[in-house]
Amino acid sequence: NAGVTQTPKFRILKIGQSMTLQCAQDMNHNYMYWYRQDPGMGLKLIYYSVGAGITDKGEVPNGYNVSRSTTEDFPLRLELAAPSQTSVYFCASRTNYRGMNTEAFFGQGTRLTVV
Amino acid sequence: AQSVAQPEDQVNVAEGNPLTVKCTYSVSGNPYLFWYVQYPNRGLQFLLKYITGDNLVKGSYGFEAEFNKSQTSFHLKKPSALVSDSALYFCAVTSTGANNLFFGTGTRLTVIP
Known part of the structure:
Protein backbone atom coordinates (compact mmCIF):
# COMPACT_ATOMS: atom_id res chain seq x y z
CA ASN A 1 0.00 0.00 0.00
CA ALA A 2 1.82 3.09 -1.24
CA GLY A 3 -0.59 5.66 0.23
CA VAL A 4 -0.21 9.09 -1.37
CA THR A 5 2.57 9.43 -3.93
CA GLN A 6 3.81 12.76 -5.24
CA THR A 7 6.17 13.32 -8.15
CA PRO A 8 8.59 14.91 -8.66
CA LYS A 9 10.21 15.46 -5.25
CA PHE A 10 12.19 18.49 -6.42
CA ARG A 11 11.92 20.83 -9.40
CA ILE A 12 13.44 24.10 -10.52
CA LEU A 13 11.41 26.14 -13.01
CA LYS A 14 12.22 29.30 -14.87
CA ILE A 15 9.77 32.19 -14.73
CA GLY A 16 7.01 31.68 -17.28
CA GLN A 17 7.45 27.92 -17.62
CA SER A 18 4.66 25.53 -16.79
CA MET A 19 4.58 22.14 -15.14
CA THR A 20 2.29 19.55 -13.62
CA LEU A 21 2.73 18.16 -10.14
CA GLN A 22 1.48 14.62 -9.95
CA CYS A 23 -0.43 13.09 -7.06
CA ALA A 24 -1.78 9.56 -6.86
CA GLN A 25 -3.41 7.63 -4.04
CA ASP A 26 -4.25 3.95 -3.86
CA MET A 27 -6.65 4.01 -0.90
CA ASN A 28 -9.81 4.66 -2.93
CA HIS A 29 -10.27 7.98 -1.11
CA ASN A 30 -12.87 10.31 -2.53
CA TYR A 31 -11.43 13.55 -1.11
CA MET A 32 -8.13 14.92 -2.36
CA TYR A 33 -6.35 18.18 -1.57
CA TRP A 34 -3.46 20.34 -2.68
CA TYR A 35 -1.68 22.57 -0.18
CA ARG A 36 1.33 24.82 -0.35
CA GLN A 37 3.66 25.47 2.54
CA ASP A 38 5.85 28.54 2.34
CA PRO A 39 9.02 28.70 4.47
CA GLY A 40 8.14 29.07 8.13
CA MET A 41 4.46 29.22 7.33
CA GLY A 42 1.46 26.99 7.66
CA LEU A 43 -0.45 25.13 4.99
CA LYS A 44 -2.65 26.99 2.54
CA LEU A 45 -5.34 25.11 0.64
CA ILE A 46 -5.02 25.57 -3.13
CA TYR A 47 -7.69 23.27 -4.58
CA TYR A 48 -9.62 20.24 -3.47
CA SER A 49 -11.80 17.54 -4.97
CA VAL A 50 -14.64 15.46 -3.55
CA GLY A 51 -14.57 12.88 -6.30
CA ALA A 52 -13.81 12.25 -9.94
CA GLY A 53 -14.97 15.14 -12.08
CA ILE A 54 -15.55 17.50 -9.12
CA THR A 55 -13.06 20.15 -8.03
CA ASP A 56 -13.29 23.38 -6.09
CA LYS A 57 -11.08 26.32 -5.16
CA GLY A 58 -9.41 26.66 -1.80
CA GLU A 59 -7.83 29.71 -0.19
CA VAL A 60 -5.10 30.43 -2.78
CA PRO A 61 -6.12 29.07 -6.22
CA ASN A 62 -4.74 31.83 -8.46
CA GLY A 63 -2.06 30.62 -10.85
CA TYR A 64 -3.03 26.96 -10.53
CA ASN A 65 -5.41 24.51 -12.15
CA VAL A 66 -6.49 20.99 -11.28
CA SER A 67 -8.38 18.11 -12.78
CA ARG A 68 -9.75 14.87 -11.37
CA SER A 69 -10.50 12.41 -14.13
CA THR A 70 -10.06 9.34 -11.91
CA THR A 71 -10.44 8.60 -8.21
CA GLU A 72 -6.71 7.88 -7.92
CA ASP A 73 -5.12 10.93 -9.56
CA PHE A 74 -5.26 14.64 -8.78
CA PRO A 75 -2.64 16.58 -10.76
CA LEU A 76 -1.88 20.24 -10.07
CA ARG A 77 -0.97 22.42 -13.05
CA LEU A 78 1.12 25.57 -12.79
CA GLU A 79 0.82 27.89 -15.78
CA LEU A 80 3.31 30.73 -16.24
CA ALA A 81 5.35 30.02 -13.12
CA ALA A 82 6.21 33.02 -10.93
CA PRO A 83 8.74 33.39 -8.08
CA SER A 84 5.79 33.71 -5.66
CA GLN A 85 4.99 30.05 -6.42
CA THR A 86 8.26 28.91 -4.88
CA SER A 87 7.04 26.63 -2.13
CA VAL A 88 6.64 23.07 -0.95
CA TYR A 89 3.49 21.46 -2.29
CA PHE A 90 1.66 18.73 -0.46
CA CYS A 91 -1.07 16.47 -1.73
CA ALA A 92 -3.42 14.75 0.70
CA SER A 93 -6.40 12.41 0.59
CA ARG A 94 -9.08 11.25 2.98
CA THR A 95 -12.39 9.48 2.97
CA ASN A 96 -15.70 9.51 4.77
CA TYR A 97 -16.48 6.46 6.90
CA ARG A 98 -20.06 5.92 8.06
CA GLY A 99 -20.79 9.60 7.56
CA MET A 100 -17.75 10.79 9.51
CA ASN A 101 -14.67 12.45 8.07
CA THR A 102 -11.46 10.49 8.54
CA GLU A 103 -7.96 11.88 8.91
CA ALA A 104 -6.04 12.96 5.83
CA PHE A 105 -2.98 11.12 4.54
CA PHE A 106 -0.19 13.20 3.07
CA GLY A 107 2.38 12.71 0.37
CA GLN A 108 6.04 13.55 1.00
CA GLY A 109 5.83 16.85 -0.83
CA THR A 110 7.27 18.50 -3.94
CA ARG A 111 9.81 21.26 -3.40
CA LEU A 112 9.44 23.78 -6.23
CA THR A 113 11.75 26.69 -6.88
CA VAL A 114 10.94 29.30 -9.53
CA VAL A 115 13.92 31.36 -10.68
CA ALA B 1 -16.81 29.65 7.51
CA VAL B 13 9.73 23.02 27.16
CA ALA B 14 12.33 21.15 29.19
CA GLU B 15 12.70 17.43 28.65
CA GLY B 16 10.54 15.51 31.10
CA ASN B 17 8.13 18.39 31.67
CA PRO B 18 4.53 18.35 30.44
CA LEU B 19 3.85 20.13 27.17
CA THR B 20 0.80 21.87 25.74
CA VAL B 21 0.33 23.15 22.20
CA LYS B 22 -2.76 25.30 21.82
CA CYS B 23 -5.44 25.26 19.12
CA THR B 24 -8.76 27.06 18.85
CA TYR B 25 -11.28 26.70 16.06
CA SER B 26 -14.37 28.19 14.50
CA VAL B 27 -16.86 26.12 12.50
CA SER B 28 -20.51 26.00 11.68
CA GLY B 29 -21.77 22.55 12.54
CA ASN B 30 -20.04 19.82 14.46
CA PRO B 31 -16.24 20.02 14.31
CA TYR B 32 -13.83 17.32 13.28
CA LEU B 33 -10.41 18.18 14.71
CA PHE B 34 -6.99 16.76 13.95
CA TRP B 35 -3.38 17.13 15.06
CA TYR B 36 -0.44 16.46 12.76
CA VAL B 37 3.32 16.57 13.26
CA GLN B 38 5.93 17.50 10.68
CA TYR B 39 9.60 16.65 11.01
CA PRO B 40 12.17 18.53 8.88
CA ASN B 41 11.87 17.89 5.14
CA ARG B 42 9.05 15.41 5.68
CA GLY B 43 5.33 15.28 5.03
CA LEU B 44 2.70 15.57 7.74
CA GLN B 45 2.05 12.63 10.03
CA PHE B 46 -1.30 12.12 11.72
CA LEU B 47 -1.26 12.13 15.53
CA LEU B 48 -4.86 12.06 16.70
CA LYS B 49 -8.39 13.19 15.97
CA TYR B 50 -11.64 14.19 17.60
CA ILE B 51 -14.76 13.15 15.73
CA THR B 52 -17.28 12.46 18.48
CA GLY B 53 -17.45 10.84 21.90
CA ASP B 54 -14.98 11.34 24.75
CA ASN B 55 -13.51 14.81 25.02
CA LEU B 76 -2.44 18.98 22.33
CA LYS B 77 -0.76 17.63 25.45
CA LYS B 78 1.86 15.19 26.59
CA PRO B 79 2.70 14.42 30.23
CA SER B 80 6.47 14.15 29.73
CA ALA B 81 8.23 15.71 26.76
CA LEU B 82 11.05 14.00 24.88
CA VAL B 83 13.78 15.69 22.84
CA SER B 84 12.53 13.66 19.88
CA ASP B 85 9.15 15.44 20.14
CA SER B 86 10.80 18.58 18.76
CA ALA B 87 8.97 19.29 15.50
CA LEU B 88 6.32 21.45 13.85
CA TYR B 89 2.76 20.73 14.98
CA PHE B 90 -0.38 21.55 13.03
CA CYS B 91 -4.00 21.63 14.11
CA ALA B 92 -6.64 21.09 11.40
CA VAL B 93 -10.42 21.39 11.26
CA THR B 94 -13.32 20.41 9.11
CA SER B 95 -16.97 19.97 10.02
CA THR B 96 -20.09 18.00 9.31
CA GLY B 97 -21.02 18.40 5.68
CA ALA B 98 -17.88 20.36 4.83
CA ASN B 99 -15.52 19.13 2.14
CA ASN B 100 -12.48 21.29 2.80
CA LEU B 101 -9.86 20.84 5.49
CA PHE B 102 -8.12 23.87 6.98
CA PHE B 103 -4.85 23.97 8.86
CA GLY B 104 -3.48 26.34 11.44
CA THR B 105 -0.22 28.18 10.96
CA GLY B 106 1.72 25.63 12.98
CA THR B 107 3.58 25.68 16.30
CA ARG B 108 7.24 24.83 16.51
CA LEU B 109 7.91 22.75 19.61
CA THR B 110 11.43 22.62 20.97
CA VAL B 111 12.21 20.25 23.81
CA ILE B 112 15.35 21.29 25.62
CA PRO B 113 17.57 18.52 27.03
Missing part, protein backbone atom coordinates in the same frame (compact mmCIF):
# COMPACT_ATOMS: atom_id res chain seq x y z
CA GLN B 2 -14.18 27.49 9.12
CA SER B 3 -10.94 28.60 10.67
CA VAL B 4 -8.34 27.35 13.08
CA ALA B 5 -5.83 29.31 15.13
CA GLN B 6 -2.61 28.31 16.79
CA PRO B 7 -1.74 31.32 18.93
CA GLU B 8 1.87 30.32 19.65
CA ASP B 9 4.49 30.21 16.91
CA GLN B 10 7.01 28.63 19.25
CA VAL B 11 6.78 26.56 22.42
CA ASN B 12 9.85 25.63 24.43
CA LEU B 56 -10.07 13.40 25.86
CA VAL B 57 -8.52 11.78 22.83
CA LYS B 58 -5.37 9.66 22.95
CA GLY B 59 -3.08 9.33 19.98
CA SER B 60 0.34 8.27 18.78
CA TYR B 61 3.64 8.65 20.70
CA GLY B 62 1.91 9.36 24.03
CA PHE B 63 0.13 12.50 22.83
CA GLU B 64 -3.41 13.36 23.83
CA ALA B 65 -5.76 16.24 23.19
CA GLU B 66 -8.76 17.64 25.00
CA PHE B 67 -11.80 18.84 23.09
CA ASN B 68 -13.52 21.74 24.86
CA LYS B 69 -16.70 22.78 23.10
CA SER B 70 -17.44 25.81 25.27
CA GLN B 71 -13.96 27.25 24.69
CA THR B 72 -13.79 25.97 21.08
CA SER B 73 -10.36 24.55 21.81
CA PHE B 74 -8.47 21.36 21.07
CA HIS B 75 -5.12 21.63 22.85
Whole structure:
Protein backbone atom coordinates (compact mmCIF):
# COMPACT_ATOMS: atom_id res chain seq x y z
CA ASN A 1 0.00 0.00 0.00
CA ALA A 2 1.82 3.09 -1.24
CA GLY A 3 -0.59 5.66 0.23
CA VAL A 4 -0.21 9.09 -1.37
CA THR A 5 2.57 9.43 -3.93
CA GLN A 6 3.81 12.76 -5.24
CA THR A 7 6.17 13.32 -8.15
CA PRO A 8 8.59 14.91 -8.66
CA LYS A 9 10.21 15.46 -5.25
CA PHE A 10 12.19 18.49 -6.42
CA ARG A 11 11.92 20.83 -9.40
CA ILE A 12 13.44 24.10 -10.52
CA LEU A 13 11.41 26.14 -13.01
CA LYS A 14 12.22 29.30 -14.87
CA ILE A 15 9.77 32.19 -14.73
CA GLY A 16 7.01 31.68 -17.28
CA GLN A 17 7.45 27.92 -17.62
CA SER A 18 4.66 25.53 -16.79
CA MET A 19 4.58 22.14 -15.14
CA THR A 20 2.29 19.55 -13.62
CA LEU A 21 2.73 18.16 -10.14
CA GLN A 22 1.48 14.62 -9.95
CA CYS A 23 -0.43 13.09 -7.06
CA ALA A 24 -1.78 9.56 -6.86
CA GLN A 25 -3.41 7.63 -4.04
CA ASP A 26 -4.25 3.95 -3.86
CA MET A 27 -6.65 4.01 -0.90
CA ASN A 28 -9.81 4.66 -2.93
CA HIS A 29 -10.27 7.98 -1.11
CA ASN A 30 -12.87 10.31 -2.53
CA TYR A 31 -11.43 13.55 -1.11
CA MET A 32 -8.13 14.92 -2.36
CA TYR A 33 -6.35 18.18 -1.57
CA TRP A 34 -3.46 20.34 -2.68
CA TYR A 35 -1.68 22.57 -0.18
CA ARG A 36 1.33 24.82 -0.35
CA GLN A 37 3.66 25.47 2.54
CA ASP A 38 5.85 28.54 2.34
CA PRO A 39 9.02 28.70 4.47
CA GLY A 40 8.14 29.07 8.13
CA MET A 41 4.46 29.22 7.33
CA GLY A 42 1.46 26.99 7.66
CA LEU A 43 -0.45 25.13 4.99
CA LYS A 44 -2.65 26.99 2.54
CA LEU A 45 -5.34 25.11 0.64
CA ILE A 46 -5.02 25.57 -3.13
CA TYR A 47 -7.69 23.27 -4.58
CA TYR A 48 -9.62 20.24 -3.47
CA SER A 49 -11.80 17.54 -4.97
CA VAL A 50 -14.64 15.46 -3.55
CA GLY A 51 -14.57 12.88 -6.30
CA ALA A 52 -13.81 12.25 -9.94
CA GLY A 53 -14.97 15.14 -12.08
CA ILE A 54 -15.55 17.50 -9.12
CA THR A 55 -13.06 20.15 -8.03
CA ASP A 56 -13.29 23.38 -6.09
CA LYS A 57 -11.08 26.32 -5.16
CA GLY A 58 -9.41 26.66 -1.80
CA GLU A 59 -7.83 29.71 -0.19
CA VAL A 60 -5.10 30.43 -2.78
CA PRO A 61 -6.12 29.07 -6.22
CA ASN A 62 -4.74 31.83 -8.46
CA GLY A 63 -2.06 30.62 -10.85
CA TYR A 64 -3.03 26.96 -10.53
CA ASN A 65 -5.41 24.51 -12.15
CA VAL A 66 -6.49 20.99 -11.28
CA SER A 67 -8.38 18.11 -12.78
CA ARG A 68 -9.75 14.87 -11.37
CA SER A 69 -10.50 12.41 -14.13
CA THR A 70 -10.06 9.34 -11.91
CA THR A 71 -10.44 8.60 -8.21
CA GLU A 72 -6.71 7.88 -7.92
CA ASP A 73 -5.12 10.93 -9.56
CA PHE A 74 -5.26 14.64 -8.78
CA PRO A 75 -2.64 16.58 -10.76
CA LEU A 76 -1.88 20.24 -10.07
CA ARG A 77 -0.97 22.42 -13.05
CA LEU A 78 1.12 25.57 -12.79
CA GLU A 79 0.82 27.89 -15.78
CA LEU A 80 3.31 30.73 -16.24
CA ALA A 81 5.35 30.02 -13.12
CA ALA A 82 6.21 33.02 -10.93
CA PRO A 83 8.74 33.39 -8.08
CA SER A 84 5.79 33.71 -5.66
CA GLN A 85 4.99 30.05 -6.42
CA THR A 86 8.26 28.91 -4.88
CA SER A 87 7.04 26.63 -2.13
CA VAL A 88 6.64 23.07 -0.95
CA TYR A 89 3.49 21.46 -2.29
CA PHE A 90 1.66 18.73 -0.46
CA CYS A 91 -1.07 16.47 -1.73
CA ALA A 92 -3.42 14.75 0.70
CA SER A 93 -6.40 12.41 0.59
CA ARG A 94 -9.08 11.25 2.98
CA THR A 95 -12.39 9.48 2.97
CA ASN A 96 -15.70 9.51 4.77
CA TYR A 97 -16.48 6.46 6.90
CA ARG A 98 -20.06 5.92 8.06
CA GLY A 99 -20.79 9.60 7.56
CA MET A 100 -17.75 10.79 9.51
CA ASN A 101 -14.67 12.45 8.07
CA THR A 102 -11.46 10.49 8.54
CA GLU A 103 -7.96 11.88 8.91
CA ALA A 104 -6.04 12.96 5.83
CA PHE A 105 -2.98 11.12 4.54
CA PHE A 106 -0.19 13.20 3.07
CA GLY A 107 2.38 12.71 0.37
CA GLN A 108 6.04 13.55 1.00
CA GLY A 109 5.83 16.85 -0.83
CA THR A 110 7.27 18.50 -3.94
CA ARG A 111 9.81 21.26 -3.40
CA LEU A 112 9.44 23.78 -6.23
CA THR A 113 11.75 26.69 -6.88
CA VAL A 114 10.94 29.30 -9.53
CA VAL A 115 13.92 31.36 -10.68
CA ALA B 1 -16.81 29.65 7.51
CA GLN B 2 -14.18 27.49 9.12
CA SER B 3 -10.94 28.60 10.67
CA VAL B 4 -8.34 27.35 13.08
CA ALA B 5 -5.83 29.31 15.13
CA GLN B 6 -2.61 28.31 16.79
CA PRO B 7 -1.74 31.32 18.93
CA GLU B 8 1.87 30.32 19.65
CA ASP B 9 4.49 30.21 16.91
CA GLN B 10 7.01 28.63 19.25
CA VAL B 11 6.78 26.56 22.42
CA ASN B 12 9.85 25.63 24.43
CA VAL B 13 9.73 23.02 27.16
CA ALA B 14 12.33 21.15 29.19
CA GLU B 15 12.70 17.43 28.65
CA GLY B 16 10.54 15.51 31.10
CA ASN B 17 8.13 18.39 31.67
CA PRO B 18 4.53 18.35 30.44
CA LEU B 19 3.85 20.13 27.17
CA THR B 20 0.80 21.87 25.74
CA VAL B 21 0.33 23.15 22.20
CA LYS B 22 -2.76 25.30 21.82
CA CYS B 23 -5.44 25.26 19.12
CA THR B 24 -8.76 27.06 18.85
CA TYR B 25 -11.28 26.70 16.06
CA SER B 26 -14.37 28.19 14.50
CA VAL B 27 -16.86 26.12 12.50
CA SER B 28 -20.51 26.00 11.68
CA GLY B 29 -21.77 22.55 12.54
CA ASN B 30 -20.04 19.82 14.46
CA PRO B 31 -16.24 20.02 14.31
CA TYR B 32 -13.83 17.32 13.28
CA LEU B 33 -10.41 18.18 14.71
CA PHE B 34 -6.99 16.76 13.95
CA TRP B 35 -3.38 17.13 15.06
CA TYR B 36 -0.44 16.46 12.76
CA VAL B 37 3.32 16.57 13.26
CA GLN B 38 5.93 17.50 10.68
CA TYR B 39 9.60 16.65 11.01
CA PRO B 40 12.17 18.53 8.88
CA ASN B 41 11.87 17.89 5.14
CA ARG B 42 9.05 15.41 5.68
CA GLY B 43 5.33 15.28 5.03
CA LEU B 44 2.70 15.57 7.74
CA GLN B 45 2.05 12.63 10.03
CA PHE B 46 -1.30 12.12 11.72
CA LEU B 47 -1.26 12.13 15.53
CA LEU B 48 -4.86 12.06 16.70
CA LYS B 49 -8.39 13.19 15.97
CA TYR B 50 -11.64 14.19 17.60
CA ILE B 51 -14.76 13.15 15.73
CA THR B 52 -17.28 12.46 18.48
CA GLY B 53 -17.45 10.84 21.90
CA ASP B 54 -14.98 11.34 24.75
CA ASN B 55 -13.51 14.81 25.02
CA LEU B 56 -10.07 13.40 25.86
CA VAL B 57 -8.52 11.78 22.83
CA LYS B 58 -5.37 9.66 22.95
CA GLY B 59 -3.08 9.33 19.98
CA SER B 60 0.34 8.27 18.78
CA TYR B 61 3.64 8.65 20.70
CA GLY B 62 1.91 9.36 24.03
CA PHE B 63 0.13 12.50 22.83
CA GLU B 64 -3.41 13.36 23.83
CA ALA B 65 -5.76 16.24 23.19
CA GLU B 66 -8.76 17.64 25.00
CA PHE B 67 -11.80 18.84 23.09
CA ASN B 68 -13.52 21.74 24.86
CA LYS B 69 -16.70 22.78 23.10
CA SER B 70 -17.44 25.81 25.27
CA GLN B 71 -13.96 27.25 24.69
CA THR B 72 -13.79 25.97 21.08
CA SER B 73 -10.36 24.55 21.81
CA PHE B 74 -8.47 21.36 21.07
CA HIS B 75 -5.12 21.63 22.85
CA LEU B 76 -2.44 18.98 22.33
CA LYS B 77 -0.76 17.63 25.45
CA LYS B 78 1.86 15.19 26.59
CA PRO B 79 2.70 14.42 30.23
CA SER B 80 6.47 14.15 29.73
CA ALA B 81 8.23 15.71 26.76
CA LEU B 82 11.05 14.00 24.88
CA VAL B 83 13.78 15.69 22.84
CA SER B 84 12.53 13.66 19.88
CA ASP B 85 9.15 15.44 20.14
CA SER B 86 10.80 18.58 18.76
CA ALA B 87 8.97 19.29 15.50
CA LEU B 88 6.32 21.45 13.85
CA TYR B 89 2.76 20.73 14.98
CA PHE B 90 -0.38 21.55 13.03
CA CYS B 91 -4.00 21.63 14.11
CA ALA B 92 -6.64 21.09 11.40
CA VAL B 93 -10.42 21.39 11.26
CA THR B 94 -13.32 20.41 9.11
CA SER B 95 -16.97 19.97 10.02
CA THR B 96 -20.09 18.00 9.31
CA GLY B 97 -21.02 18.40 5.68
CA ALA B 98 -17.88 20.36 4.83
CA ASN B 99 -15.52 19.13 2.14
CA ASN B 100 -12.48 21.29 2.80
CA LEU B 101 -9.86 20.84 5.49
CA PHE B 102 -8.12 23.87 6.98
CA PHE B 103 -4.85 23.97 8.86
CA GLY B 104 -3.48 26.34 11.44
CA THR B 105 -0.22 28.18 10.96
CA GLY B 106 1.72 25.63 12.98
CA THR B 107 3.58 25.68 16.30
CA ARG B 108 7.24 24.83 16.51
CA LEU B 109 7.91 22.75 19.61
CA THR B 110 11.43 22.62 20.97
CA VAL B 111 12.21 20.25 23.81
CA ILE B 112 15.35 21.29 25.62
CA PRO B 113 17.57 18.52 27.03
